[in-house]
Amino acid sequence: MIMRKETDFSEWYNEIVEKANLSDKRYPIKGMNVWTPYGWKIMSNIDRFIRKELDATGHDEVCFPLLIPETEFKKEKDHIKGFDSEVYWVTHAGLNELDVRLVVRPTSETAMYPMFSLWVRSHTDLPLKIYQIVNTFRYETKQTRSFIRVREIHFFESHTCHVTEEDAQRQVEEDFEILSNLMKELCIPYSLLVRTEWDKFPGAYYTVGLDTAMPNGRMLQIGSIHHYRTNFAVPYNITYEDADGEHKHVHQTTYGMSERLVGAMIGVHGDDKGLVLPPAVAPVQTVIIPILSKGNTDAVMKEAERLRDTLANAGLRVKLDDRDERPGSKFFDWELKGVPLRLEIGMRDIENNVVTFARRDDGSKGTISLHDAPDAVRVILGAIRNDMYSKAWDKQKGCAETITSTDNIPDKMLRFGWCGSEECGHRFEDDNDLKMLGTPYIPEEFDGTCIICGKRTDKVAYASRSM
Amino acid sequence: MIMRKETDFSEWYNEIVEKANLSDKRYPIKGMNVWTPYGWKIMSNIDRFIRKELDATGHDEVCFPLLIPETEFKKEKDHIKGFDSEVYWVTHAGLNELDVRLVVRPTSETAMYPMFSLWVRSHTDLPLKIYQIVNTFRYETKQTRSFIRVREIHFFESHTCHVTEEDAQRQVEEDFEILSNLMKELCIPYSLLVRTEWDKFPGAYYTVGLDTAMPNGRMLQIGSIHHYRTNFAVPYNITYEDADGEHKHVHQTTYGMSERLVGAMIGVHGDDKGLVLPPAVAPVQTVIIPILSKGNTDAVMKEAERLRDTLANAGLRVKLDDRDERPGSKFFDWELKGVPLRLEIGMRDIENNVVTFARRDDGSKGTISLHDAPDAVRVILGAIRNDMYSKAWDKQKGCAETITSTDNIPDKMLRFGWCGSEECGHRFEDDNDLKMLGTPYIPEEFDGTCIICGKRTDKVAYASRSM
Numbered sequence: 001m002i003m004r005k006e007t008d009f010s011e012w013y014n015e016i017v018e019k020a021n022l023s024d025k026r027y028p029i030k031g032m033n034v035w036t037p038y039g040w041k042i043m044s045n046i047d048r049f050i051r052k053e054l055d056a057t058g059h060d061e062v063c064f065p066l067l068i069p070e071t072e073f074k075k076e077k078d079h080i081k082g083f084d085s086e087v088y089w090v091t092h093a094g095l096n097e098l099d100v101r102l103v104v105r106p107t108s109e110t111a112m113y114p115m116f117s118l119w120v121r122s123h124t125d126l127p128l129k130i131y132q133i134v135n136t137f138r139y140e141t142k143q144t145r146s147f148i149r150v151r152e153i154h155f156f157e158s159h160t161c162h163v164t165e166e167d168a169q170r171q172v173e174e175d176f177e178i179l180s181n182l183m184k185e186l187c188i189p190y191s192l193l194v195r196t197e198w199d200k201f202p203g204a205y206y207t208v209g210l211d212t213a214m215p216n217g218r219m220l221q222i223g224s225i226h227h228y229r230t231n232f233a234v235p236y237n238i239t240y241e242d243a244d245g246e247h248k249h250v251h252q253t254t255y256g257m258s259e260r261l262v263g264a265m266i267g268v269h270g271d272d273k274g275l276v277l278p279p280a281v282a283p284v285q286t287v288i289i290p291i292l293s294k295g296n297t298d299a300v301m302k303e304a305e306r307l308r309d310t311l312a313n314a315g316l317r318v319k320l321d322d323r324d325e326r327p328g329s330k331f332f333d334w335e336l337k338g339v340p341l342r343l344e345i346g347m348r349d350i351e352n353n354v355v356t357f358a359r360r361d362d363g364s365k366g367t368i369s370l371h372d373a374p375d376a377v378r379v380i381l382g383a384i385r386n387d388m389y390s391k392a393w394d395k396q397k398g399c400a401e402t403i404t405s406t407d408n409i410p411d412k413m414l415r416f417g418w419c420g421s422e423e424c425g426h427r428f429e430d431d432n433d434l435k436m437l438g439t440p441y442i443p444e445e446f447d448g449t450c451i452i453c454g455k456r457t458d459k460v461a462y463a464s465r466s467m
Numbered sequence: 468m469i470m471r472k473e474t475d476f477s478e479w480y481n482e483i484v485e486k487a488n489l490s491d492k493r494y495p496i497k498g499m500n501v502w503t504p505y506g507w508k509i510m511s512n513i514d515r516f517i518r519k520e521l522d523a524t525g526h527d528e529v530c531f532p533l534l535i536p537e538t539e540f541k542k543e544k545d546h547i548k549g550f551d552s553e554v555y556w557v558t559h560a561g562l563n564e565l566d567v568r569l570v571v572r573p574t575s576e577t578a579m580y581p582m583f584s585l586w587v588r589s590h591t592d593l594p595l596k597i598y599q600i601v602n603t604f605r606y607e608t609k610q611t612r613s614f615i616r617v618r619e620i621h622f623f624e625s626h627t628c629h630v631t632e633e634d635a636q637r638q639v640e641e642d643f644e645i646l647s648n649l650m651k652e653l654c655i656p657y658s659l660l661v662r663t664e665w666d667k668f669p670g671a672y673y674t675v676g677l678d679t680a681m682p683n684g685r686m687l688q689i690g691s692i693h694h695y696r697t698n699f700a701v702p703y704n705i706t707y708e709d710a711d712g713e714h715k716h717v718h719q720t721t722y723g724m725s726e727r728l729v730g731a732m733i734g735v736h737g738d739d740k741g742l743v744l745p746p747a748v749a750p751v752q753t754v755i756i757p758i759l760s761k762g763n764t765d766a767v768m769k770e771a772e773r774l775r776d777t778l779a780n781a782g783l784r785v786k787l788d789d790r791d792e793r794p795g796s797k798f799f800d801w802e803l804k805g806v807p808l809r810l811e812i813g814m815r816d817i818e819n820n821v822v823t824f825a826r827r828d829d830g831s832k833g834t835i836s837l838h839d840a841p842d843a844v845r846v847i848l849g850a851i852r853n854d855m856y857s858k859a860w861d862k863q864k865g866c867a868e869t870i871t872s873t874d875n876i877p878d879k880m881l882r883f884g885w886c887g888s889e890e891c892g893h894r895f896e897d898d899n900d901l902k903m904l905g906t907p908y909i910p911e912e913f914d915g916t917c918i919i920c921g922k923r924t925d926k927v928a929y930a931s932r933s934m
Binding site: 084 | 491493494495496499500501502503504507508511527528529530531532533534536538539551552553554555556557558559560561562569571578581582585597602604606608619621
């Protein structure tokens with residue numbers, strides 16, 4: 001086994017995915033991977049939180065068709081240019097060639113907006129807030145990587161329509177709150193960066209990228225939030241009648257995050273023993289290992305089963321590992337799988353009315369009282385969540401390095417002065433093989449010079465190598 | 468409005484789907500409909516029960532890629548022949564033509580089985596029991612109909628591998644139990660009919676069709692269960708090593724049901740006022756209508772809100788309709804939407820410490836005590852479920868008519884003697900424009916003659932016109 005996260009992140013990542021059996025990449029199409037049961041349970045737990053947050057903020061779940069007629073797809077000009085080289089085309093059905101080719105959804109603006117133009121009639125229909133959780137398809141030509149760069153991508157996309165630009169802006173702010181609630185559960189920190197004009201979503205007014213620092217210093221985009229103004233409403237003719245009988249175009253936003261959240265969790269939290277899962281999404285939150293020795297097998301097993309039932313009845317996701325294996329080998333397996341909390345129960349524990357615990361995140365150990373185990377486990381899981389989140393934030397905050405020259409650029413997230421011109425931005429990217437991540441959504445005070453042209457500027461930008 | 472279920476089922480059905488806003492068929496590809504929020508909530512509730520039943524019987528949820536290389540798709544000869552004329556083909560990606568064309572999944576045997584051949588090694592890996600809930604695609608050339616005949620179909624498919632044919636047969640029996648539990652919640656009755664050799668699933672050893680009678684006398688296939696023996700294991704090379712070190716092919720089964728369950732629920736339970744939803748899947752299980760009159764508005768609204776909160780806290784899906792509309796117009800809307808139970812609360816109810824209720828299924832009315840409303844609502848919802856189910860079964864049982872000649876065939880489910888020969892079967896179908904549904908899975912005693920050749924037979928078969 002390699003398992004050297006710090007020295008070879010890329011190999012470590014691939015090995016973790018395989019050994020913990022999160023995904024099977026041996027499917028006969030490169031970049032289209034099989035979600036195996038353990039990986040799919042993690043993703044489904046994430047989806048559950050997404051649904052909870054979106055439902056709570058008045059979004060309705062829908063499901064739009066996968067296929068989009070080329071005629072609809074081409075209505076917004078920047079959009080089609082942005083996706084031209086990376087969509088899959090259905091050209092035949094049965095034995096016939098189709099009159100109009102169909103795009104396999106790369107994202108659903110062009111599927112949804114012709115319907116929105118039928119659904120929205122009056123200002124009383126607004127805001128319209130919907131979302132769907134589906135798979136989306138991109139013909140990825142770069143090297144693929146499980147959860148991070150794949151050709152079939154599991155994701156959610158929310159789409160909203162509003163009467164004014166200001167209302168749409170308030171939606172963007174609500175999306176940040178949803179994001180914050182989600183990330184607390186997944187223990188993933190993030191930066192909010194307004195993408196450059198040449199990197200924003202095709203058709204958007206502006207795009208905020210959500211980036212998480214990976215251990216190799218690269219930034220991983222885990223999602224994005226877009227304000228469209230009326231850029232799609234005009235070509236798709238989405239209008240409403242206001243209170244005065246006047247017809248106006250709606251203002252739109254979207255918000256999306258993908259299975260990269262799984263990739264981010266692996267990268268941010270994993271270690272050389274394997275996965276480390278946040279309690280909220282772990283398929284097994286706590287595993288019970290009976291410590292047997294001669295003469296006490298039945299008594300210990302009975303107590304272990306009772307503990308399992310007590311915890312399960314309290315709504316915890318618990319597993320009793322009753323395999324005929326050494327405890328050490330079981331510890332190894334469950335550490336690899338990232339189970340947040342291990343409980344060990346042996347004869348001495350039972351005599352003392354306690355259970356021994358070991359936390360996966362920091363390795364700390366102790367005992368809890370057997371008679372109020374569910375509450376104690378809940379408290380520990382809460383502490384694990386908080387500690388994982390704050391530790392991850394500390395790393396994220398420390399990941400950016402401010403640079404004032406392009407000599408000896410470190411392989412980290414970079415912070416530097418930028419005059420804001422496309423010319424300087426492109427030159428910075430091309431000369432240094434870097435990607436501009438954009439400018440901070442929440443303004444940062446800065447007083448310096450553009451790293452390219454040397455002009456005085458109060459604008460700061462971020463960049464990194466891509467994953 | 469038409470709304471005449473008995474006299475024009477087909478128009479009635481289309482109107483219900485549109486008026487209750489279950490699905491929007493104005494999407495620019497015929498037969499690919501948009502799941503609107505209300506319809507999707509119903510489908511998601513059905514999915515929840517499917518997951519519960521499959522998880523409880525040791526099936527693991529997975530998610531396989533949508534696209535299948537033509538090379539894999541063609542490995543089982545009957546299978547490709549069966550699907551040749553009804554699959555969508557991806558031929559291009561970005562600006563390139565693909566070397567190997569990709570099929571958009573019509574069902575997932577040919578996506579899953581190459582992976583099964585990697586996953587199954589030893590008899591200790593068996594049984595392998597997995598399922599997925601995804602959308603599937605058929606290029607339907609007949610007239611489309613929401614939920615019943617569409618081109619993008621939401622469905623679940625479970626796939627299992629076993630050491631012996633007998634183990635696989637036991638899985639089929641377990642599938643019948645799962646089916647029975649599901650149908651109890653959806654209140655949908657069904658027949659189990661072994662499909663004819665020429666109508667079984669392409670590649671199957673045998674297929675059991677699950678059919679529900681529609682009000683127009685036609686039978687709607689809502690799902691199927693297949694025993695494959697080793698028919699797929701051989702071409703896909705799925706083998707295991709038994710305890711003696713010998714390599715053997717696995718025996719396989721599959722079980723699937725689709726969004727036709729929604730269509731069946733509409734058809735079986737709906738009436739001229741609209742939908743009638745089983746409590747288990749209704750997005751709103753009970754709606755509260757405040758009955759206001761001058762001077763008591765605040766007091767009634769306060770009590771109505773308290774009732775809503777009490778019911779919601781007890782885990783019921785409840786809605787308080789506080790729109791500024793007449794109660795009669797609200798009744799109308801919620802009847803159309805099929806909400807199982809209506810609660811009316813006015814000043815007189817409050818004074819008597821009761822709530823007035825009206826059941827959607829049979830129109831019966833009464834009062835329940837306000838102080839134990841959650842329990843009382845639960846009891847009524849349970850009674851609604853039981854009554855809907857048993858009433859539906861009574862209709863299903865009465866739907867078949869035994870015929871002894873092909874003169875004046877009624878537009879119903881038909882029961883008749885059949886010698887079992889393909890020749891007589893085909894002749895019966897072709898001469899009478901009927902579809903053979905097959906022979907009963909649970910044998911029925913019969914002593915008569917083949918309806919075509921007149922030979923003495925103890926075999927009975929069923930047929931009907933198709934939906």
